[in-house]
Amino acid sequence: MGTIASWPPSRRAQLALTLEVAGTPKPGNVDRHREYDGLRFEHFLAGAIGATPGLEAAADPSVPLGVAFESAVEGMACQRGGNTQFGALLAVCPLVRAAVRADGAPTGPSVDAVVDRTDVNDAIAFYRAFDHVDVAVGAPPPDFEDLDVRRGGGAAETLRSRSITLAEVMALASDRDGIAAEWTNRFQRCFQAAEVLVNGEGPVLQRAARTFLELLADEPDPFVALSHGEAVAQSVTDRASALHRTEADIETVESFANSLVRRDVNPGTTADILAGGLFIALSRGLEV
């Protein structure tokens, strides 16, 4: 008794979020050895714990999922670092709900059901979440300016008149946003990360760091592409791939991590996917 897998899903989600930021080295991201001037380690701890009411709401099927997510973001914004875990919560909240449906670890069918059941009210609440914190996002495609997430709660009428679901909002953004793509691909990369975590060896935070590198080696980070362009995102992934393939020693990965932080190159989406993977892995019995 008392195993982490038997905890309420909201508590497993808190732990997943804190383990995500603690894992080191996670090249380019805040981790327990690296931080940016205005975005520090403690902001992520407070963000993870501040998100609790929303995570609890995500575990309560009577609360619309979009509303739970908005609440999680509002709680996350308790700290002064700004956006710490918007993307991570966007991955973790539906996984928490899927875990409740599956009565254990999220499964493919439970994730499908959660995504497919979203409606226009979830979409509206998702837009409102952008009112609580500054999130770096790209412009919408030319024909979708009125669906720009930066409109926040102001987009409610547009969303309602188009009666667009949250799943549809994600589908529209999935070629530019990595977490939107996860929704559309039914959290395929989060499940893949969970496999690597569960089947790995050694302390959980070493597994987390290795999983991060593997995810980064697999696909260019969409957030790096947004902030620095596709070429930089590709070069980061090429380097991660070389380090992962050759099982580079920790010093070499640390040095890569330092160089990315110096250039402010922050593969944030990859970290968000790791958070989702950690949640699934803890739900499957990964011990700490």
Add this chain to the structure above:
Amino acid sequence: MGTIASWPPSRRAQLALTLEVAGTPKPGNVDRHREYDGLRFEHFLAGAIGATPGLEAAADPSVPLGVAFESAVEGMACQRGGNTQFGALLAVCPLVRAAVRADGAPTGPSVDAVVDRTDVNDAIAFYRAFDHVDVAVGAPPPDFEDLDVRRGGGAAETLRSRSITLAEVMALASDRDGIAAEWTNRFQRCFQAAEVLVNGEGPVLQRAARTFLELLADEPDPFVALSHGEAVAQSVTDRASALHRTEADIETVESFANSLVRRDVNPGTTADILAGGLFIALSRGLEV
């Protein structure tokens, strides 16, 4: 709205426990830059979050305080590092209850009321907490072998026949155990730490590290005295005092921290008091 001071006290306690372990350098203790082979950073994160049910019980005046503490320790023991926060929880649980009484931050009178209301059932539950995790403690005084905490739940009958309260148990141990002394001195050093934290400058984790050094400079750590003898405890405090007085640069404090970890000298009680101080400070409006 949404400020940390307005959170439920149990959530503020979670954050206090995670901030405590994250603060660095905290010479000799696990922090986010230093850990021991079998006692790692992630064990403290999982311990803090695992303690949630007990922290919530501590905030519920209908649950005996000793039972809440036992539940917190049982939850803390979800991870494989062993004893991470027994002492910190022994400081934080009564402060959480005092915060509820005071409807805000703990105060002197609310702490008095919480300590004075403990009874023999609290004492019995406190002893049972030792059944959940190995805690390094010293032998009891010669006339009190039957009150050895290492008897755990087995001491219930003795406690009942003597009808000794938890506050009395603490008083008996207060010359050897720093948290027992806090109970007896009504959490004087936790309140002192909170003052330093609230009135300090800079990011909260820098304040936490400076407060730790100041606490260590003020008094030899009882846990170091127990594990390595009074002379070592005094020498650690003398060195901390010199570093604190001269406002030594971070590299010098880091080097002191490394030397203590190498010698396995772990001022754990000082860290527990810092956790209590962080809880009070967050309750008074310290921001992250």
